[in-house]
Structures are given as C-alpha cells and as structure tokens.
Amino acid sequence: MGKRVLVIGQGGREHALIWKLKQSPQIDRLYAAPGNPGIAALAECINIQPERVEELLAWAKAEAIDLTIVGPEIPLMKGIVDKFTAAGLKIFGPSAAAARLEGSKIFAKNLFKKYHIPTARFEVFTEIDEACSYASSLLGNGSPVVIKADGLAAGKGVVVAANLEEAEQAIYSMMKDKSFGAAGEKVIIEEYLTGEEVSFFAVSDGKEFIPLISAQDHKQVFDNDQGPNTGGMGAYVNPPIFSRQLEEQVKKTVIQPVIDAMQAEGCPYKGVLYAGLMITSEGPKVLEFNARFGDPETQAVMPMIKGDILPLFEAAAGSNLKDYKIDVADGNCICVVLASGGYPGPYEKGLLISGLESLDTETMVFHAGTSLKEGKYYTNGGRVLSVVCCGADIKEARDKVYSEIEKISFEGMHYRSDIGSKALYGGRI
Ligand code: AMP
Numbered sequence: 445m446g447k448r449v450l451v452i453g454q455g456g457r458e459h460a461l462i463w464k465l466k467q468s469p470q471i472d473r474l475y476a477a478p479g480n481p482g483i484a485a486l487a488e489c490i491n492i493q494p495e496r497v498e499e500l501l502a503w504a505k506a507e508a509i510d511l512t513i514v515g516p517e518i519p520l521m522k523g524i525v526d527k528f529t530a531a532g533l534k535i536f537g538p539s540a541a542a543a544r545l546e547g548s549k550i551f552a553k554n555l556f557k558k559y560h561i562p563t564a565r566f567e568v569f570t571e572i573d574e575a576c577s578y579a580s581s582l583l584g585n586g587s588p589v590v591i592k593a594d595g596l597a598a599g600k601g602v603v604v605a606a607n608l609e610e611a612e613q614a615i616y617s618m619m620k621d622k623s624f625g626a627a628g629e630k631v632i633i634e635e636y637l638t639g640e641e642v643s644f645f646a647v648s649d650g651k652e653f654i655p656l657i658s659a660q661d662h663k664q665v666f667d668n669d670q671g672p673n674t675g676g677m678g679a680y681v682n683p684p685i686f687s688r689q690l691e692e693q694v695k696k697t698v699i700q701p702v703i704d705a706m707q708a709e710g711c712p713y714k715g716v717l718y719a720g721l722m723i724t725s726e727g728p729k730v731l732e733f734n735a736r737f738g739d740p741e742t743q744a745v746m747p748m749i750k751g752d753i754l755p756l757f758e759a760a761a762g763s764n765l766k767d768y769k770i771d772v773a774d775g776n777c778i779c780v781v782l783a784s785g786g787y788p789g790p791y792e793k794g795l796l797i798s799g800l801e802s803l804d805t806e807t808m809v810f811h812a813g814t815s816l817k818e819g820k821y822y823t824n825g826g827r828v829l830s831v832v833c834c835g836a837d838i839k840e841a842r843d844k845v846y847s848e849i850e851k852i853s854f855e856g857m858h859y860r861s862d863i864g865s866k867a868l869y870g871g872r873i
C-alpha cells in the first residue's frame with residue numbers, strides 16, 4: 445500500500461519539499477498542514493496551523509500518517525518530534541532538546557566553545573552595563589559589533605551595530621524594553637565577521653550525516669546586500685566560494701563535531717542541520733545553526749536532487765542513514781523571491797498576480813504568501829512567490845530566471861536583480 449505523508453508548514457520551502465515528494469512513487473496520499481494555494485495543487489491541505497502540535501498529533505494518528513516532515517522551527521521547539529515519537533508516529537526533525545541548537549543562541553554558542561567549533565568570539569550577558577562595556581571593547585578595533593537576543597525573535601534578534609550608540613540602543617531595546625520578550629533577557633555580544641555567507645545543509649540520524657547541497661542566501665532586501673535583512677530574497681546552489689576543500693573542512697571541523705557533541709550532551713540531533721557559515725579569511729566560521737531547511741534555499745536545493753527523496757527522510761527518522769547515497773544533478777539552480785511593495789516593512793495584501801500562465805513549463809513557481817479566489821492568485825504575504833530555474837551553469841539558470849520574472853507582475857512587486865552575481869562576478873553586478 446502507498447504511504448501517507450504529512451508536511452507541516454505553509455511557505456515556499458514547504459511547497460518545494462512537497463513538489464519533490466510528489467515525485468515519489470511510494471507516496472499515495474500527500475498532505476500539508478496548513479499548506480498554501482500553490483501547495484493545494486499538489487497535496488491535500490489540512491487547516492491546522494504548525495504551532496498547534498496537539499491537534500496535528502491527533503490528526504496524524506487518526507489518519508495513520510506514515511511519515512511527518514516538519515518545515516518551520518516553532519513546532520520543533522514546541523516538542524512536536526518528542527510527542528509524535530512518544531505516540532509511535534515516525535517524524536523527521538530534531539527533538540525539542542536538540543532544536544535548542546536553533547532556539548537558544550546561548551546553548552549553541554556554549555556548545556561551540558566547549559567542543560572547539562569555529563565561531564565568532566563572544567560573551568553572554570544578563571546585565572546591561574556589562575554588555576555595553578564588552579560591546580565597547582570589541583568596537584575598539586574599528587569594526588562593528590553584533591548583538592544577539594538569546595531566543596527566537598522571528599529573524600529580527602540580530603543587530604549589527606556600527607558604533608557604541610547603536611550597540612547600546614540594541615542592548616537597551618532587548619534587555620530593558622524587552623523588545624523580543626523573554627528571548628532578549630540574555631544577550632550575546634560577538635565579534636563581527638566579514639566574508640561571504642554560505643548555507644550548508646546536512647541530514648543526520650543522530651550519529652551519521654549526509655551532506656545535501658550548499659547554497660547562498662541573499663538576506664538583505666536590496667541589490668548589493670543593501671537595506672534591512674529579510675527572510676531571504678533568493679538563493680542559488682553550489683556557491684563557488686565554497687570549494688570542495690572548504691566543504692571537507694566544514695564536514696570535519698563543524699558538522700561531525702556538532703553531531704558528536706549533541707550525542708555527548710544527551711540530545712542526539714536528527715533531522716536537517718543547517719549551518720549558516722561565514723567564509724572568513726581565517727576559514728569557515730559558524731554564524732548560527734538552524735534546525736530545519738532554509739527558506740528560500742530549499743527552493744533551489746530540491747530541484748537539484750535526483751531520484752526519490754522519501755527514503756532519505758525515512759532513513760534519518762529511523763537511524764539508518766549510513767548507506768544512503770544522494771544523487772545530485774549537474775548544473776545549477778536559482779531561486780528569486782518576488783516580494784510585496786514595502787516588505788520587509790508593512791505591505792498591502794490582496795493584489796492580483798498576473799502572468800503565471802505564460803511561464804515556460806520547466807520554470808518552477810513556489811508559493812509563499814498567496815491567496816486564491818475564483819481561479820486567480822493574489823498577494824497574501826511579504827514574500828509572495830519564488831521563481832526557480834535550473835541551467836547548465838549559474839549563468840544559464842540566472843538568465844533564464846530573470847527573463848521568466850519579466851512575465852510576472854503585481855502592483856508593488858520587487859525583487860533583487862543580483863541573485864547569483866557573487867558566483868559570476870565575485871560580487872557587484
Ligand atoms: P544569525 O541569526 O545568527 O544567523 O544572524 C543573522 C544574520 O546576521 C547572519 O546571516 C549574518 O548576515 C548576520 N550576522 C550574524 N552574526 C554575525 C557576525 N558575527 N558577523 C557578521 N554578521 C553576522
């Protein structure tokens with residue numbers, strides 16, 4: 445009998461996962477909770493939000509779901525994996541204790557320190573005055589300083605402060621005004637690293653790991669990495685800065701040591717291990733770990749994986765990853781996010797999206813914030829759609845994606861026109 449698989453989440457990342465899973469000959473019924481209008485074309489959408497862990501559990505039990513795959517971080521922190529596992533249901537993702545690698549920056553940084561994993565120099569503070577004076581000492585050498593809230597802060601808990609005034613403002617805002625609630629009771633002050641960022645994805649069963657494909661996200665809203673940070677404006681795979689040699693180094697000095705460390709700490713890490721790396725002149729250093737797939741990186745990674753992906757998730761959920769081999773396509777794949785006017789600030793919703801029907805058949809569109817009314821798609825979020833194209837190399841993929849984007853429009857639509865340019869021109873377009 446075919447398998448029944450549930451994917452939790454509602455973004456472009458989950459749409460890409462479902463697009464890939466849809467190709468599995470082993471799956472009979474594919475569900476998403478809650479999904480989105482793009483996902484609805486491929487899977488049955490269940491109206492339960494990702495944070496409603498008990499309801500998801502009751503539904504998955506009643507429907508005899510064979511495997512659940514968790515997209516976003518919130519249900520992981522809430523212990524969805526522990527609860528499904530205790531109920532005898534197979535689920536892909538880390539336990540709540542293991543997901544602290546993303547959920548508590550202090551847990552992660554202390555682990556890096558204890559196990560000698562390369563990362564930015566840092567200290568943890570619970571007192572405002574001490575935090576300010578350490579920030580001042582790091583600023584002494586002319587470079588900025590980074591202030592991080594300990595807990596999850598919807599991607600906004602990291603401030604790069606150029607001077608003491610900005611650093612103090614961030615520290616007071618997190619620790620005194622509690623701008624991120626309890627997430628900012630403790631802060632990390634750390635050294636500012638320079639270099640190119642790389643997202644490295646591995647899948648682990650708690651002991652072994654399989655590297656997936658690395659990618660480069662583009663976090664700032666405007667071209668040439670200008671403007672405020674967003675959830676990610678686009679990505680491409682196999683960034684040239686991340687050479688084979690660097691990849692081997694990261695596997696040996698970062699990924700395996702973290703997996704061993706988590707095991708030694710009594711919270712083995714199962715699921716996707718997403719290392720956010722800075723490739724500095726002193727070598728790769730860890731900026732952060734995430735306990736889930738990246739968004740938008742997944743939209744560019746999934747089309748590069750050949751064959752059925754279900755056995756990978758099953759092997760990781762069941763502790764037998766050792767002999768699994770992943771088959772990767774040649775060439776490159778690029779994802780460009782189309783965002784609402786004003787994003788990452790306030791934006792309007794409900795604007796008609798036109799042109800999707802004129803795209804070439806091999807172009808992929810992954811929905812993130814859309815709604816569907818009478819057969820027409822409308823904007824319904826900050827990041828609206830990802831447009832994804834593959835090519836023989838990054839240049840071909842990039843030319844293709846930008847010519848496809850010209851066919852799509854909605855009022856206020858904006859996107860970065862330099863996704864992948866670091867791969868081609870080493871930086872500016
Ligand atoms: P994080 O959530 O820790 O990955 O931080 C979000 C973003 O802030 C990263 O992707 C970087 O762009 C930037 N960032 C974080 N830590 C540092 C650092 N120590 N030096 C430079 N940039 C950083």
Ligand code: GLY
Binds near residue numbers: 737741
């Ligand atoms: N691409 C950034 C993230 O998923 O956190």
